[in-house]
Amino acid sequence: MRTSRSPRATTTTTLAATVLALTVLIPSTATTAHAAGPPALGACATGQLCLWAKPEFKGTRWTHELSTLDINSCTALPAGTSAQSLTNRTGRPVTTYQSAECAETGEFQTYPGDGVWLPQSPYQVRAFKVWER
Structure with missing residues (x-):
């Protein structure tokens, strides 16, 4: 039995596959930014x-x-x-x-x-x- 997909379902599937591929290939900027953390303040003791x-x-x-x-x-x-x-x-x-x-x-x-x-x-x-x- 053969089923046919609508053009919309094909486009959605293609888009999801493209996003998944890009996610694997491009490192997450959120992870990179989080790892760097906020700028460090200068260490200086009380007094x-x-x-x-x-x-x-x-x-x-x-x-x-x-x-x-x-x-x-x-x-x-x-x-x-x-x-x-x-x-x-x-x-x-x-x-x-x-x-x-x-x-x-x-x-x-x-x-x-x-x-x-x-x-x-x-x-x-x-x-x-x-x-x-």
Whole structure:
């Protein structure tokens, strides 16, 4: 006994077979995206200010402990260097400066100390001040 299929049933079957074939041949982007996960935050312990030379918490890292910093004083990064990302976990406000002397003629910005992760500074950070609360 021979059965005939309608053109619609044939098209549906062909479409389903094509989708199945493509699923096998093309890796799932959902699985790839999930495996990569969200961007990592810069590791920085409580009580520290951490600065990285490159965006996204990469490159050379400078770590400053709150217990060893002079409050309200300008602290410059090593001569000829700058930071492009930072984490403030000092528990105190920190102002970053484009100027190595903490001059307010260049760019500057204050970040609260309750846990700030800044993956990309809008300017090259060359110095900072930690403030009293």
